[in-house]
Amino acid sequence: MTNRLWDALMAPHVESDAALLIRADGRRISYREMARLSAGIVLRLEAAGVRPGDRVAVQVEKSPEALALYLATIRAGAVFLPLNTAYTPAEVAYFVGDAEPAVVVCDPARLEATRAVAGSAHCLTLDAEGRGPLTDGAADDDHTVPRDGSDLAAILYTSGTTGRSKGAMLSHDNLRSNAETLVGAWRITKDDVLLHALPIFHTHGLFVASNSFMMAGAAMIWLPRLDPGELIPLMPQATVMMGVPTFYTRLLDRPDFTRDTAAGMRLFVSGSAPLLAETHRAFEARTGHRILERYGMTETNMNTSNPYEGERRAGTVGPALPGVEVRITEGATEVAPGEIGMIEVRGPNVFQGYWRMPEKTAEELAADGWFTTGDLGTRDADGYVTIVGRGKDLVISGGFNVYPKEVEMLIDEQPGVLESAVIGVPHPDFGEAVVAVVARQKGADPDPQAIIAALGERLAKFKQPKRVIVVDELPRNTMGKVQKAALRAEHAGLFAP
Numbered sequence: 001m002t003n004r005l006w007d008a009l010m011a012p013h014v015e016s017d018a019a020l021l022i023r024a025d026g027r028r029i030s031y032r033e034m035a036r037l038s039a040g041i042v043l044r045l046e047a048a049g050v051r052p053g054d055r056v057a058v059q060v061e062k063s064p065e066a067l068a069l070y071l072a073t074i075r076a077g078a079v080f081l082p083l084n085t086a087y088t089p090a091e092v093a094y095f096v097g098d099a100e101p102a103v104v105v106c107d108p109a110r111l112e113a114t115r116a117v118a119g120s121a122h123c124l125t126l127d128a129e130g131r132g133p134l135t136d137g138a139a140d141d142d143h144t145v146p147r148d149g150s151d152l153a154a155i156l157y158t159s160g161t162t163g164r165s166k167g168a169m170l171s172h173d174n175l176r177s178n179a180e181t182l183v184g185a186w187r188i189t190k191d192d193v194l195l196h197a198l199p200i201f202h203t204h205g206l207f208v209a210s211n212s213f214m215m216a217g218a219a220m221i222w223l224p225r226l227d228p229g230e231l232i233p234l235m236p237q238a239t240v241m242m243g244v245p246t247f248y249t250r251l252l253d254r255p256d257f258t259r260d261t262a263a264g265m266r267l268f269v270s271g272s273a274p275l276l277a278e279t280h281r282a283f284e285a286r287t288g289h290r291i292l293e294r295y296g297m298t299e300t301n302m303n304t305s306n307p308y309e310g311e312r313r314a315g316t317v318g319p320a321l322p323g324v325e326v327r328i329t330e331g332a333t334e335v336a337p338g339e340i341g342m343i344e345v346r347g348p349n350v351f352q353g354y355w356r357m358p359e360k361t362a363e364e365l366a367a368d369g370w371f372t373t374g375d376l377g378t379r380d381a382d383g384y385v386t387i388v389g390r391g392k393d394l395v396i397s398g399g400f401n402v403y404p405k406e407v408e409m410l411i412d413e414q415p416g417v418l419e420s421a422v423i424g425v426p427h428p429d430f431g432e433a434v435v436a437v438v439a440r441q442k443g444a445d446p447d448p449q450a451i452i453a454a455l456g457e458r459l460a461k462f463k464q465p466k467r468v469i470v471v472d473e474l475p476r477n478t479m480g481k482v483q484k485a486a487l488r489a490e491h492a493g494l495f496a497p
């Protein structure tokens, strides 16, 4: 038996001196060096007590060594459990208590706080420069623990905006199959160079970006975070960028981001949150590139993608990826093309269930393999999927369903509006009232009354906002997702009797 994921990502390249990572200052780490670095970490994880199947929880800054730690965990036959660097010790306590890792790796600055919540787990450190006991010393042995396709490779906790955060269990084959699919769909080859400015504690930066580029034997310019001033001068060395929508709006804010900057690029990919059609158009006008938008989630990896060749439709997430089935349902039946329903997916990309939550798993992942995503959407006659929002963001006002996206799209067309978030707020008569939180364009002062009046002609009464609140910007998390739960909490008392 071999190790399914290591064999697909790294084994073919371990003798290669081609660059895997390129730092902002130009220093390179080859595939051969990365393999060696990971071999040393395997030894030290094992010395700390890690056995096949054990969880290795990791809350560290992004560095080449952090990627090596991920690879080493896979090689040791263990389960990688990355944690958002923004999580507080109290949050880490929950994940560690739930997942019971053998080892927790943290930044040295957090060692004491981590120890206090780590229970019997062994605590090790890795700093932002990749230094610490895991990377200290030689790799005088090089081995990889056998794992088959159904063994777990990773547990990623969902962001958990409602209720407890759930650990999504991903197998070697879940990750391997999706990387294969993306390499094919996006034509990734060893000649590609990715601008990698995403965090690697999330599926986007770790699996979508890193796994597919390693599988192809390609290179990644490894940036700790998005800093447009740093990224723009590096773009002429790259061929592909993957980002969340805020990457694109932040690039567009920069006058030094021009058609020339992007001239050598062949692909820009966006995901993790909806890309405004307006951003898509503005990006094309500036650079001549049409951003390719795709849709996935922690539990499923990538489900749909606009085509590499063929029409990339702004505002849609494209058709199902090869090997992935998508259906749109209402209750137990599929809806007609163009109608809104629940997006369900099935395929080798779909996870194994939620860690130690058999009931939650049974609710969302059916025995025949269909997973209920929680996203509402439509699919048109030629298969393109459009997401209209999370099911839990649906507003029910006076007993009628209001899909936030329909209202947001009309508000976004109004003068002075950059973007908007439509939420449901408790209301004594209607149950919930539609409220629009509107982010103004720089220097503009959109008029709430004018917005309500403009919608009056275009939307049924029950869909119209009862209140429009103008703000400078919408609250977002690190993956660019608008925090609707936070907005609902902030405005919960708006119609209190």
Ligand code: AMP
Residues within 6 Å of the ligand: 158, 159, 203, 270, 271, 272, 273, 274, 275, 293, 294, 295, 296, 297, 298, 299, 317, 373, 375, 387, 389, 390, 479
């Ligand atoms: P996460 O598990 O953090 O990756 O979040 C997954 C969720 O992000 C999905 O269920 C969608 O609600 C949302 N999402 C991901 N990609 C897109 C996209 N291209 N457009 C709209 N929403 C998206």
